[in-house]
Amino acid sequence: MRRSKALLFISCLAALPGCxxxxxxxxxxxxxxxxxxxxxxxxVIDLIGLPNRVERHDIExxxxxxxxxxxxxxxxxxxxxxxxGATSQFVTNRTIAPRRDLAYIITFVExxxxxxxxxxxxxx
Amino acid sequence: xKTFLPLILLVMSAVGCAAGPLVRLEEEERARIAVAPPAVLxxxxxxxxxxxxxxxxxxxxxxxxxxxxxxxxxxPAPVLEQTMAESLTARFGMESKSLRxxxxxxxxxxxxxxxxxxxxxxxxDGWIHSFPFEPAxxxxxxxxxxxxxxxxxxxxxxIVVNRHSWGxxxxxxxxxxRLTRQxxxxxxxxxxxxxxxxxEGMNSFAELEKxxxxxxxxxxxxxxxxxxxxxxxxxxxFAPRP
Numbered sequence: 001m002r003r004s005k006a007l008l009f010i011s012c013l014a015a016l017p018g019c020x021x022x023x024x025x026x027x028x029x030x031x032x033x034x035x036x037x038x039x040x041x042x043x044v045i046d047l048i049g050l051p052n053r054v055e056r057h058d059i060e061x062x063x064x065x066x067x068x069x070x071x072x073x074x075x076x077x078x079x080x081x082x083x084x085g086a087t088s089q090f091v092t093n094r095t096i097a098p099r100r101d102l103a104y105i106i107t108f109v110e111x112x113x114x115x116x117x118x119x120x121x122x123x124x
Numbered sequence: 125x126k127t128f129l130p131l132i133l134l135v136m137s138a139v140g141c142a143a144g145p146l147v148r149l150e151e152e153e154r155a156r157i158a159v160a161p162p163a164v165l166x167x168x169x170x171x172x173x174x175x176x177x178x179x180x181x182x183x184x185x186x187x188x189x190x191x192x193x194x195x196x197x198x199x200p201a202p203v204l205e206q207t208m209a210e211s212l213t214a215r216f217g218m219e220s221k222s223l224r225x226x227x228x229x230x231x232x233x234x235x236x237x238x239x240x241x242x243x244x245x246x247x248x249d250g251w252i253h254s255f256p257f258e259p260a261x262x263x264x265x266x267x268x269x270x271x272x273x274x275x276x277x278x279x280x281x282x283i284v285v286n287r288h289s290w291g292x293x294x295x296x297x298x299x300x301x302r303l304t305r306q307x308x309x310x311x312x313x314x315x316x317x318x319x320x321x322x323x324e325g326m327n328s329f330a331e332l333e334k335x336x337x338x339x340x341x342x343x344x345x346x347x348x349x350x351x352x353x354x355x356x357x358x359x360x361x362f363a364p365r366p
Contacts, residue, residue, distance in 0.1 A: 041197070042336050045197070045333050045336070045337065046333070046334055046335070049192070049329070049330055049333045050173065050192035050193060050194065050197065050333055050337075051192070051193050052190075052191055052192060052193060053191075053193050054171075054193045054195040054196055054197070056196075065196065067193075072190065074328075074330075
């Protein structure tokens, strides 16, 4: 009985440091502003990080690149500024099937400058 | 893309189970390589960086993996290729050259893309296990006319940032190496390799991404150097035997 109590005590001691060492919840990134026609690829990476996936396709003969960002706890909140706001002429031509885990898509068309931003959902 | 990764990991782990390289370099071949050093070509079939977070939860552990694309954003191949060629020269006195340096990016990049496509096709069509043993195709054998007797193809299969819940961070690269003889396309050596370097003073993955991925590129260059450095067994096969 005494031995089992000692084992229990040691187990508790061993568990305690574990409680303290759980990785920090990732801090949410800031609210960022992306301007259609102005913000560049490099600035996008600085603001919201690397995309989770890159897909390429043609839009009316022009080469388009979609940067897909999936929902995650540390995702930035994106504010979009520009002539077309958060939706644009390209949305109807997009070949990407809607996905529940998509947060936003940044589109570039034959240029390293943002051509379109599509917001799918609020930050989870 | 999800189809490729498990298959590539499978073939890599299968290779790992074997004691030593899957294709051993014969002594007579080693003597030939000493006078005809290999050119180095790096391919990057999966243009991803993985963040692997090991989370200790007292009664169980969790590993959370996030995938980030570098497709069209950053090409790590030239740095690794140049570093491997320099390592062969510095360590073993071989006058090895990066294929991109020898032929120029415009000529070397299509060869790399062709090999990347071949690896992906092998993964989808289910012959990934025999991929390492496939003889070099016509396009690679044609390099002989450019003076390439042997080609060391290095496949950069994964770039992983490992984060442990205790705060330890490591930057890791996983590769395979395949040496082909251009005269007949024979695979004379195949093995896998890995190197990792400690990341210090980093609080979030975002720090690797800032300033055009400056910190990620720096850690990658360090990991590439570590892969070719003495103590890492990857290039040890090229060491002269007493």
